Amino acid sequence: GAGSEVEEIIAEVFAEVLHLEKVSVDESFFALGGDSIVSIQLVSRAKARGVVFTPRDVFERRSVAGLAEVASRVDADAPRKLAELPGGGVGDVPLTPIMREVLGWPGGFDRFSQTIAVNLPQDITADVLERTIGAVVDHHDALRSILDRSDDAATLRIRATGTVDASSLIARVEVAAEISDTDLTEIASRELDSALGRLDPESGSVLQFVWFDFTGDTRPGVLLIVAHHLVMDGVSWRILLPDLGLAWGQIVAGQDVRLAEVGTSLRRWAHGLVEAAPSHRDELELWERILGEPDPLLAHRPFDPAVDVTSTVERIELTLDSRQTEALLTSVPSLFRGGVADGLVAALGLALVRWRRDRGVESSSALVKFEGHGREEAVVPGADLSRTVGWFTSAYPVRVDL
Missing domain, CATH: 3.30.559.10 (Chloramphenicol acetyltransferase-like domain)
Incomplete structure (x- = not known):
């Protein structure tokens, strides 16, 4: 039937973007190695085959079966496409x-x-x-x-x-x-x-x-x-x-x-963000609250523009064994119904709080600047950024409170 056909298409696209032979309909996109950037590729390729769902759907539904329930066929009721401004992209x-x-x-x-x-x-x-x-x-x-x-x-x-x-x-x-x-x-x-x-x-x-x-x-x-x-x-x-x-x-x-x-x-997207901004004003209080809590220095002095430059940065590389990698990429996300980032951020929060405590600074939370791919199409309804080149990244504060 139509439902199984949609499932087939989604399963093919899953396998394609994740470079797998085949996937089962119940496996999580993220547990199989997908991430938020690959999810945009997934949306774009499925759409090219007439099956429409959003990056948010991927995050909420995760599996082929779950996506098939919310996906729509392009030919039926194609979603309203955002009209371009005069002059198009120029x-x-x-x-x-x-x-x-x-x-x-x-x-x-x-x-x-x-x-x-x-x-x-x-x-x-x-x-x-x-x-x-x-x-x-x-x-x-x-x-x-x-x-x-x-x-x-x-x-x-x-x-x-x-x-x-x-x-x-x-x-x-x-x-x-x-x-x-x-x-x-x-x-x-x-x-x-x-x-x-x-x-x-x-x-x-x-x-x-x-x-x-x-x-x-x-x-x-x-x-x-x-x-x-x-x-x-x-x-x-x-x-x-x-x-x-x-x-x-x-x-x-x-x-x-x-x-x-x-x-x-x-x-069109950039103009759409400007138009959408006033309707998000009620979110300001949340961001101010997140930023309002203390964020003590990590070292004994602030950054010094004469010393703290790219050329003096030292890098430390660690290699995780397969057991740790499995936990990070698969077990933790499935146990806590999140993505890989959730485990990493929790660990960073623990490390920062402990680091400060070891140096006599009591602070039960850690403030982190988080980046997202920024292609949150729901902000400008009808937008489709799956094929748009540009810098869409968004950055926002996250507070890990222990």
Whole structure:
């Protein structure tokens, strides 16, 4: 029947995004290794097959069977799609709360970015690479952003398609195929540094590509993609990378590039947040209460801008064994009906309270700044951000009270 067909589609998409052979209808998406970012991919791919549910549904229902109960078929009563503004995705974008916060940082943020490296097809040419990148930059508005800070109120402006010349975004670096890993790492970090130096949102430079082209045909090239954080987040990479692959495939097959359409533009969403803000004013009291409790220093002194900089940060890496990993990812979330984050935050709260107590500071709670993917479509009804590239992250305070 129709119900079992919906279940089948959802089960296929579960397996696809989680890279599993098959899944049972009762298993939890999160226990199987899903997270909030992958849930957006799940929603997007199910929708492409005519089955509609929201990221919130995934969180509340969790299993294939549970989602099948609330999912609707697109052809029947398609949900009202949010109408775009005149000009579509091109034009002024009011800054989202996270953008506003970062623009207020001392010390500049031009190099504030996300980076990823991908292997290129063996025989790609400069022309094909340029056209591939050009097609994707034309398809995703955020990648044509320019930050306008001329007056007190900064805005992000999205330029029309065809205005960004893809060749200007690519730096080609020829490297001998037999180069040692040590030398390659050294060249790559130097090139990354200079790509970061070319980022400048105020002049519209929000994206850079470094093409490591190995001489001879022995090894495929590597493309380093450097995106300013203003235009990129964890979900966006999962949209951008497949689109680059698809555009390349269409170009080499001699076809026109046709990428799946974007639901709601970044511009429409940002305007929608501004319109929605007044109706959330009654939540302010909660956030003020969370922030109002004490948050004692962790060390004996406050941050010192002369000493406490990125270059002096030390990293400690720990490896969890399979038993601990199993507990963290599977047993704890299922026992407490939560996600992986709940166990981690509880542990962090315990650690912070104990750390302070060991240093003579009594404080029974710990304040943590928490990030979410921010694509809470219910805030702007009808929005569909499953295919929208941009920086949607939200940050909010969480108090672990012991």
